[in-house]
Amino acid sequence: MTDKVSYAISSDEKNSYTGGTMILGIDVGGTHTDATLIENFELKRKAKVLTNRENLMDSLLEVTGELFKSENPDNLKRVVLSTTISTNAIVQGKTERVGLILASGPGLSPATLKINDDTHFISGYVNHRGIEAAGIDHDEVSRICTHFREEGIDHAGIVGKFSTRNPGQEIEIRDIINDNLKHVSLGHRMSGNLNFPRRIATTYLNAAIHDLYTAFVRDIQDFVGKMGADVPIYILKADGGTFEIDQSTEYPVQTILSGPAASIMGVLSLTDCREDAIALDIGGTTTDIAIFADGVPLLEPLGVTIEGHKTMIRGLRTKSIGIGGDSRVKYESNEIIIGPERDGPAAAFGGPSPTPTDAMIVLGLTKIGDKDKATAAINSIAKETGCPAHEAAKTIFDQTCLEIAVSVKEMLEEINNRPVYTVHEILEGKKLTPQILHVVGGPAEPMAEHLGELLGCPAHIPGHAEVANAVGAALARTTAELTLLADTEQQTLTIVEEGIQTQIPNGFSRDDALNIGKEKLRERAIKMGAKEEDIAVEVIEDQEFNMVRGFHTTGKNIRVKVQVKPGLIAGFGKEQTI
Amino acid sequence: MKRTGLIFFPAFDWAISPTHPEREERLLYTQDQVFEEGLLDFDNIIEFKPGMATPDDINRIHICVPDAGSVITESHLISAGGAITAADKVLQGKVDNAFALVRPPGHHAMRVVHGARGFCNVNIEAIMVEYIRKNYGPKRVAIIDTDCHHGDGSQDIYWHDPDTLYISIHQDGRTLYPGSGFPEEFGGPNALGATINIPLPPQTSEEGFLHVLDNLILPILDEFKPDLIINSAGQDNHYTDPITDMRFTAQGYAMLNEKLSPDIAVLEGGYSIESALPYINVGIILAMAGIDYSHVKEPDYDPVSLKQSDEISRYIEKEASEIYNLWKKRDSIKEDLVGGAEYVRRDRDIYYDTDGIREQQKETVRICNDCGGLLTIDSTASTGNKIFAVIIPGQSCPTCRSKGEEIFASTDKTSLNYAYFQDRDKNIFLVE
Ligand SMILES: [Zn+2]
Numbered sequence A: 001m002t003d004k005v006s007y008a009i010s011s012d013e014k015n016s017y018t019g020g021t022m023i024l025g026i027d028v029g030g031t032h033t034d035a036t037l038i039e040n041f042e043l044k045r046k047a048k049v050l051t052n053r054e055n056l057m058d059s060l061l062e063v064t065g066e067l068f069k070s071e072n073p074d075n076l077k078r079v080v081l082s083t084t085i086s087t088n089a090i091v092q093g094k095t096e097r098v099g100l101i102l103a104s105g106p107g108l109s110p111a112t113l114k115i116n117d118d119t120h121f122i123s124g125y126v127n128h129r130g131i132e133a134a135g136i137d138h139d140e141v142s143r144i145c146t147h148f149r150e151e152g153i154d155h156a157g158i159v160g161k162f163s164t165r166n167p168g169q170e171i172e173i174r175d176i177i178n179d180n181l182k183h184v185s186l187g188h189r190m191s192g193n194l195n196f197p198r199r200i201a202t203t204y205l206n207a208a209i210h211d212l213y214t215a216f217v218r219d220i221q222d223f224v225g226k227m228g229a230d231v232p233i234y235i236l237k238a239d240g241g242t243f244e245i246d247q248s249t250e251y252p253v254q255t256i257l258s259g260p261a262a263s264i265m266g267v268l269s270l271t272d273c274r275e276d277a278i279a280l281d282i283g284g285t286t287t288d289i290a291i292f293a294d295g296v297p298l299l300e301p302l303g304v305t306i307e308g309h310k311t312m313i314r315g316l317r318t319k320s321i322g323i324g325g326d327s328r329v330k331y332e333s334n335e336i337i338i339g340p341e342r343d344g345p346a347a348a349f350g351g352p353s354p355t356p357t358d359a360m361i362v363l364g365l366t367k368i369g370d371k372d373k374a375t376a377a378i379n380s381i382a383k384e385t386g387c388p389a390h391e392a393a394k395t396i397f398d399q400t401c402l403e404i405a406v407s408v409k410e411m412l413e414e415i416n417n418r419p420v421y422t423v424h425e426i427l428e429g430k431k432l433t434p435q436i437l438h439v440v441g442g443p444a445e446p447m448a449e450h451l452g453e454l455l456g457c458p459a460h461i462p463g464h465a466e467v468a469n470a471v472g473a474a475l476a477r478t479t480a481e482l483t484l485l486a487d488t489e490q491q492t493l494t495i496v497e498e499g500i501q502t503q504i505p506n507g508f509s510r511d512d513a514l515n516i517g518k519e520k521l522r523e524r525a526i527k528m529g530a531k532e533e534d535i536a537v538e539v540i541e542d543q544e545f546n547m548v549r550g551f552h553t554t555g556k557n558i559r560v561k562v563q564v565k566p567g568l569i570a571g572f573g574k575e576q577t578i
Numbered sequence B: 001m002k003r004t005g006l007i008f009f010p011a012f013d014w015a016i017s018p019t020h021p022e023r024e025e026r027l028l029y030t031q032d033q034v035f036e037e038g039l040l041d042f043d044n045i046i047e048f049k050p051g052m053a054t055p056d057d058i059n060r061i062h063i064c065v066p067d068a069g070s071v072i073t074e075s076h077l078i079s080a081g082g083a084i085t086a087a088d089k090v091l092q093g094k095v096d097n098a099f100a101l102v103r104p105p106g107h108h109a110m111r112v113v114h115g116a117r118g119f120c121n122v123n124i125e126a127i128m129v130e131y132i133r134k135n136y137g138p139k140r141v142a143i144i145d146t147d148c149h150h151g152d153g154s155q156d157i158y159w160h161d162p163d164t165l166y167i168s169i170h171q172d173g174r175t176l177y178p179g180s181g182f183p184e185e186f187g188g189p190n191a192l193g194a195t196i197n198i199p200l201p202p203q204t205s206e207e208g209f210l211h212v213l214d215n216l217i218l219p220i221l222d223e224f225k226p227d228l229i230i231n232s233a234g235q236d237n238h239y240t241d242p243i244t245d246m247r248f249t250a251q252g253y254a255m256l257n258e259k260l261s262p263d264i265a266v267l268e269g270g271y272s273i274e275s276a277l278p279y280i281n282v283g284i285i286l287a288m289a290g291i292d293y294s295h296v297k298e299p300d301y302d303p304v305s306l307k308q309s310d311e312i313s314r315y316i317e318k319e320a321s322e323i324y325n326l327w328k329k330r331d332s333i334k335e336d337l338v339g340g341a342e343y344v345r346r347d348r349d350i351y352y353d354t355d356g357i358r359e360q361q362k363e364t365v366r367i368c369n370d371c372g373g374l375l376t377i378d379s380t381a382s383t384g385n386k387i388f389a390v391i392i393p394g395q396s397c398p399t400c401r402s403k404g405e406e407i408f409a410s411t412d413k414t415s416l417n418y419a420y421f422q423d424r425d426k427n428i429f430l431v432e
């Protein structure tokens, strides 16, 4: 099922990846593994195979075998993978036993914070300014470590409340126990944000999937070696950015839920989106909704959620609703109900229940499957509602579109109503107003136009949508984020995600913080695998407060957050699509 | 567990002045603690963006001189709007209770506003209460003001309203601004017992506050039977507060809110922004949401050193029972106090400490058994403004209304800067 497609683009739009440069993008999904080969920003080849869940390597070899039948791997410059390995490990509970040491301080009760039987609370903690309120008791920590060894626990997570204000205690605890354990994850490395319960969950998951993920990384490195390529390998993260594979082993949890991220980055690369926009991925069982602001995909404000674990992982904001082309349609207490169950494929493809897809076939919106079977299925609903089949099909189709549109509007409403904390932002009241609707997925063709009408913007169906994920992964740039806190009263500067706390002079200013932040972010991004031309630093938080004690200003509290936002690699995206 | 709405508006870009206690930094550490505790991740704690109050909302209860726009900033509209959002969510049943964690505060703002008093320009609880009555029908409301300072503004606004029970618990006025709030201040002639003042001696701790709550406030609430309980939630009774002298704690505030079970809490004062507010606010939110708050403690919390003296305990026990007896006798006091008078007048000098304005006010109420009574106000301020206002009370009787309309029509306005006519029930606000 390999085919070859290419589009000409003008040569002045090519830069760093031009001249025989090939990128291999692979998306290992739950059902299919897709691969794309991109040369000079042209989609050169694409391939799709069924994912062998027992042996991912087989799928990888099969799909790339297809792809490289007539290509020379020597021309490869980069390989990017989007993988469900971390997600699946968590969903299927194939995780390591993790001992947790929590410096929880005052606040929520330990009973609320405890996430497994191996959670231990210790007496030290720091306060909201990062000032140590109670020191670490070394004996207490050593006793817990001994207990871990006795229990055969060799993976640990160390998480302090407000450790993003002062990572010192987490590091101190690690230094006490480090030599005795196989892997230790530290809370402040996961994110610079505040949220202790999420920090605990994130650190736990990071440690819990560490071994499995590390083994996967070795396999991938072997596999690329076997292909005869010696090129950088990148892994896609939940925020739609990539990081270099060696760096990824410290933060495997960043790779959870990268599937939806790949799909959104795919839409981005297939559409040249730079306005406020809606992206819909309509599948069989669910529809995923994503929103772009000025062409940049929105992130989850607090972090992504997986299997009930609320994490701090920066991830693209998606909303998944239980309605798709194969949703079961039934008539119950005078109402047509669509989804959330899927009984199987559409009736037109031999499924047991009527579905929106069958309705679209009856309406002549699409010419797939067995129309007689579709009509028979829709007739069963028509009989119950007491109207002709065509009318029932129309009702089902309209209702499917309407339910999706309502969910999109709710999501926009939620985003537009997010709380803000300054008078300026309240008065300014910036609101998203989507200019275009991008639709991918099986029923995109028959549904897009009507959805666009309901949402008040033109609909667009990108080409090559069936390999959007692999294209998105291939072209995603490396992202990074860095949080800085300066407390000039304490004379400390904390660079959170790097675990650094240093002394600063009295006159330290917000500009100093911004300059250091930008420089350190650049270093961090390069370390993560970014290319210089991809590092567009964006300041996402920049606040300064006078600290006043007894009517005298005693110092400044400066808070800076900088990022390289999700987007496509340089040289791509200048009025250009695959 | 309860569904608790949180309206958080720290106004990070608004201050009275750069080093004033009411400044940008005030809720910074509270925000940090609330975020770090992950409180917004609880399914039963829901954050809402504050709406903005309108000048109509202010004119429903205040007489602003010369007008609302001149005495407030946008920040006041958002703060009052936050309280209104809290009320909407509760009254529409979206949540069981709500906490408006907003600034600037309002409980020192009186009915007539020439400027700012005690960091307050307009009274955000009163604006909220009258918004509720306008939009959700007449309600009996109890406001429990747990700020360390006497809420003289709220007291002034509800002095004549028999349907609003205003209870203030605060540090004794002989030792703290604004110097008022004694048990004898017991409500106007038409609303005796609808104002209750409970001054507490300096260095009162948890024990004293909770004694007053259990033995005085809760029994009175039982008898008053309010439709809504509002906590005017000042946080300056805390043992670390820089401008007061009390020994209340985060645990105490949480227990108080658990027992009081307010429908709506609105932040008032509290200026120990680093050592107290983060812990008190987390405690209040958890208590309102019915989540275990027993581990919310200040880093230097020490119940032994914070214990109040036996002398204070005895004083408070005696005072609580005296005030309760006074409340029991509220109906029989009216006869002695009013006699056969048709109108009762009170003359006051009011000082606006924040803006340095002095006001002389003559307030006259019509004695009425059928409503809160027609009110007229003569007010002259050091700004040079001389005003007269006719105020028809909410749920007014026909006599008070027609007399008020007559008085306003026949008032000679030539010697006045402004004349105001306010009729809340009919939604009329006139300025001449
Ligand atoms: Zn106060």
Ligand SMILES: [Zn+2]
Binding pocket: B368, B369, B370, B371, B372, B373, B374, B396, B397, B398, B399, B400, B401
């Ligand atoms: Zn009357």
